[in-house]
Amino acid sequence: MRISRSTGAVTGFVLLLLGIWGGIIPFVGPYFGYAFGSHATWHYTANRLWLDILPAVAVIVGALILLRAGHRVSGTLGSWLAMAGGAWFAVGPAVSQLWDHAAGPIGGPLFGHTRQMLELVGTFYGLGVVVVGLAAFAHGRVVSRPALVIAEAKTGEPLAEPTDTPSEPTDTPSEPTDTPSEPTDTPSEPTDTPSEPTDTTAEPDGAERPEEEHVTAGSASGSR
DSSP states (O other): OBOOTTSSHHHHHHHHHHHHHHHHHHHHGGGGTOOBSOSOTTOOOHHHIIIIIHHHHHHHHHHHHHHTOOBHHHHHHHHHHHHHHHHHHHHHHHHGGGTOOSSOTTOOBOSSHHHHHHHHHHHTHHHHHHHHHHHHHHHHHHHHSOOOOOSBOTTOOBTTGGGTGGGSTTSGGGSGGGGGGSGGGGGGSTTTTTHHHHHHTHHHHHHHHHHHHHHHHHHHHHHO
């Protein structure tokens, strides 16, 4: 399954820096008082090959795979390589007692107790633990990240087309809503017809008033 290339980019970059540190620090450490066995720089031995260079190569290769991993399988492979290199950094000095019975296969750490502790932690034990933790974190991200979804299927049809089809039936129920409005105008016609008798009844009232005025005038003259 394809995944985003940014899934293990940051972790891969940090692992790359740690792998370079683990592989080169035994050779350049004496420049600033960070040494094992002797103060000679770029001093190569077989034990440094097995305990420093090879695990560093495993971490660097795994980190490079993680940096460009666009597939879940390649991301898993890169994280497992980095974890193997980190584990060898952590347990390598103890395992080296099987073939080298000296106190330190690449020489004992130099200077005071505090610096000796920092040399052992920064070159082997602490470096290996940090690499294993970061590689395990990168492996978890690679496995848990969702796969990339392709915009179009293999048939070539876009995925957005099926969403437009259900919208057509929603327009048809709006048509019957206009028909009930027509009968509402019909009852208004009978309301105008009763208004005509109301005008006719007003005429007799006006016609009777002259007769009443005439009778009143005649009775007034007779009384005189």
